Amino acid sequence: MSPEALIQSLSSITESVFGTSSPFSSTEFDEHVMTTYARYPIALERGTGCRVWDTEGREYLDFVAGIATCTLGHAHPAMIQAVTEQIKTLHHVSNLYYVPVQGELAKWLVEHSCADHVFFCNSGAEANEGAIKLARKYAHTVLNIDDPVIITAHASFHGRTLATITATGQPKYQKGFSPLMPGFYYVPYNDINALETAISELDSRDRRVAAILLEALQGEGGVNPGDQAYFQRIRQLCDEKGILLILDEVQVGMARSGKLWGYENLGIEPDIFTSAKGLGGGIPIGATLCKSSCNIFQPGDHASTFGGNPFACAVSLAVCQTLERENLLENVHDRGEQLRAGLRAIAEKYPDHIKTVRGWGLINGMELHAESPLISSEVIKVAMDNGLLLVPAGPKVIRFVPPLIVTEAEINWALDAVERSLASF
Numbered sequence: 001m002s003p004e005a006l007i008q009s010l011s012s013i014t015e016s017v018f019g020t021s022s023p024f025s026s027t028e029f030d031e032h033v034m035t036t037y038a039r040y041p042i043a044l045e046r047g048t049g050c051r052v053w054d055t056e057g058r059e060y061l062d063f064v065a066g067i068a069t070c071t072l073g074h075a076h077p078a079m080i081q082a083v084t085e086q087i088k089t090l091h092h093v094s095n096l097y098y099v100p101v102q103g104e105l106a107k108w109l110v111e112h113s114c115a116d117h118v119f120f121c122n123s124g125a126e127a128n129e130g131a132i133k134l135a136r137k138y139a140h141t142v143l144n145i146d147d148p149v150i151i152t153a154h155a156s157f158h159g160r161t162l163a164t165i166t167a168t169g170q171p172k173y174q175k176g177f178s179p180l181m182p183g184f185y186y187v188p189y190n191d192i193n194a195l196e197t198a199i200s201e202l203d204s205r206d207r208r209v210a211a212i213l214l215e216a217l218q219g220e221g222g223v224n225p226g227d228q229a230y231f232q233r234i235r236q237l238c239d240e241k242g243i244l245l246i247l248d249e250v251q252v253g254m255a256r257s258g259k260l261w262g263y264e265n266l267g268i269e270p271d272i273f274t275s276a277k278g279l280g281g282g283i284p285i286g287a288t289l290c291k292s293s294c295n296i297f298q299p300g301d302h303a304s305t306f307g308g309n310p311f312a313c314a315v316s317l318a319v320c321q322t323l324e325r326e327n328l329l330e331n332v333h334d335r336g337e338q339l340r341a342g343l344r345a346i347a348e349k350y351p352d353h354i355k356t357v358r359g360w361g362l363i364n365g366m367e368l369h370a371e372s373p374l375i376s377s378e379v380i381k382v383a384m385d386n387g388l389l390l391v392p393a394g395p396k397v398i399r400f401v402p403p404l405i406v407t408e409a410e411i412n413w414a415l416d417a418v419e420r421s422l423a424s425f
């Protein structure tokens, strides 16, 4: 009996013994939970590997992975073991005391990246807040800038706190929340002339640039990979002018791009970078990482009650070690090539609808033509009916971010579901 069939038969036994529990009611849910999300009308109940089941017992192949977060998929033995052992031992004590496993995780991250030091928090937005605070303090104490500016890109995404929606170069996330944070300036992504012009223009107005904050690949903004030459020129500019280069690796980091960190695809090293989504495999954890040269926080400068607690760090360390042990970078590379080749073959069959397929490793986007009447969320709804979970990256891009353990057969199954979904329009 397959694991899927086994779970199915076990749940029907449970139901016959205990009776069906009260069915999921979205009306009751919406009555009590703030309406910040436009949700799909299903509730997921359990998962294993890249498969999840809803409360009606329907099975889906999960190419969302909690939005590029469930690195090892669902119910991975390494995570189950780490979660179970740590919750039985010690889960939270605060940073009033040393947390040895926080040190072990920091050591792993430092040994596997260009960074020398790590601060732990709980989410991507918070990791970016930490980076912004670090850059501002560096500006005041090292660069002697009183009114520092941080340059970010159009179509970027850096989170939903006030500083990070300000950093996010998309007005739709900022609307209704003014006054925004001062000290940000926006440029088009992958456009070096625009960036150089912005820096000198700001200079001439006596507003000095302290940092440039970018994604190595823009995730939410439409799966736009960074251009190597662009980032290499930025690195040069930053070195010449003493500007900090901060990379937001929240979505693309932790092996999703086919390299452990997105910046490895660009042939440069940032001064500061941030991680979150895939870092804990679905357990909340974020990190701000930096080189020794900008490791200037003093006791009291920054803090988090939950940040780096034994539970989150033990699970994250297990995720990191499993990435290495199972050689998942190789799987990400191979499955990514397979997925892009398959999506490109589908794109050729639907040239009126599909404009292009792009991405790195297992973060890929299929862009619909501006002229096509199709929008990503409609295609995604049909794919869901066909048993495949996908997530949009804007109205015209369908994003594919499966767990990094995805198999060859699962990629083929997903490609077939995409093709069936497009055929129905």
Ligand SMILES: *Cc1c(COP(=O)(O)O)cnc(C)c1O
Pocket: 122, 123, 124, 125, 126, 128, 157, 158, 159, 160, 215, 219, 220, 248, 249, 250, 251, 252, 276, 277
């Ligand atoms: C998701 C995301 C964030 C925000 O992370 P949260 O954990 O939701 O706060 C920031 N930056 C990028 C690039 C992201 O993809």
